[in-house]
Amino acid sequence: MEDLKAVQIDAVVIGRNEGARLIGCLQSLRGQVRQLVYVDSGSSDGSVEAARGLGAVVVALDMAQPFTAARARNAGLALLQAPDFVQFVDGDCEVAPGWIAAALAGFAAHPAAVVICGRRRERFPEASVYNALADAEWDTPVGRARACGGDALMRFAAVQAAGGYREDLIAGEEPELCLRLARAGGEIWRIEAEMTLHDAAMAHFGQWWRRTVRAGHAFAEGAALHGKGPERHWLAEARRGLVWGFILPLGVVVAGLLHPLGWLLALIYPAQALRLSRRLGWRGAVFSVIGKFAEARGALGYWLGRLRGQRRRLIEYK
Structure with missing residues (x-):
């Protein structure tokens, strides 16, 4: 040495x-x-x-x-x-x-x-x-x-x-x-x-939102590059963003349109915030739940750009 x-x-x-x-x-x-x-x-x-x-x-x-x-x-x-x-x-x-x-x-x-x-x-x-x-x-x-x-x-x-x-x-x-x-x-x-x-x-909220969108983009691209490796690089993070920020909201809307009681599925979000609050506190838990929507937007933006053969330019928050 x-x-x-x-x-x-x-x-x-x-x-x-x-x-x-x-x-x-x-x-x-x-x-x-x-x-x-x-x-x-x-x-x-x-x-x-x-x-x-x-x-x-x-x-x-x-x-x-x-x-x-x-x-x-x-x-x-x-x-x-x-x-x-x-x-x-x-x-x-x-x-x-x-x-x-x-x-x-x-x-x-x-x-x-x-x-x-x-x-x-x-x-x-x-x-x-x-x-x-x-x-x-x-x-x-x-x-x-x-x-x-x-x-x-x-x-x-x-x-x-x-x-x-x-x-x-x-x-x-x-x-x-x-x-x-x-x-x-x-x-x-x-x-x-x-x-x-x-x-x-x-x-401002918009700055935090753009920064979190950027994180979702990074999770998606990192998982696409190395998610199949033994490290499963950012695979879990990318999946959580898409599930909580896109797939579940879509399911809530579909269920609500099929039956009024279906909208009660949206209660999964305050329940998730309550669960996370034990570890993150109320402020951290609420923003963690909201952030999944921003992460999903970033991930979807990455995948749509990839399908179109386009690379997204820098996502700046300040």
Whole structure:
């Protein structure tokens, strides 16, 4: 195993029009990494100039091609000069002061690890119910994991050997990469350490809805790509969305049209919320049930596009 005290660590940050959030992100990485690469996807707010002013190497992504976060991360990877590790960060995140040291300790404790991630928190969870839901979503179990999010420290050689991110995915690119890394023998670990502060900036229901539609799309596409494998990648998530968000509502409507008492089948939804509330609390349970309709929309959008031979463009929520 390499001497983790002498390793080279670079960082790849991606963003567009993140303003002060990007500046905070880049400043939080200064002194923690050797080289800082910022990949910009068409900002008009001075992000490119600000990043250069903070010493980052800037890549201006060719926006004539369809944008994906995976494509942006690969563009950053292409500029790195064979570091031992690469820290991926979204431009709306700020890295915790002790994160890199904690992640390296995680690699020392788990020699087979190729990805180490920690606790991502929302900066303003009290600002809206939607931010609070995102903060709860980031609170994943500590221990060996199946996937990470957009922020993680990874072994550069392992990512390169896996071919990097799959650039045609509009969402879910990190879990898909983690699946391939695991198939190659690597491990993904979530450690008990503060990693990043994220600013979802979700103030309206429509933002949360679009974000959840994107998740449904990711579940469907991930299941289509790897659902038949031994990992059954996102197969259960995709099926739950379609069952609760499309098949059951269709059944309720058909039953109600056949007989007035058939509408009583709709009570399955409050019953499901009651069941989930024991684990998620009332707020989490209600939004989990509502979210299945958004997930179904995302999944159906993916499959309809696939039947038509069309790929959906990025689903943005802010």
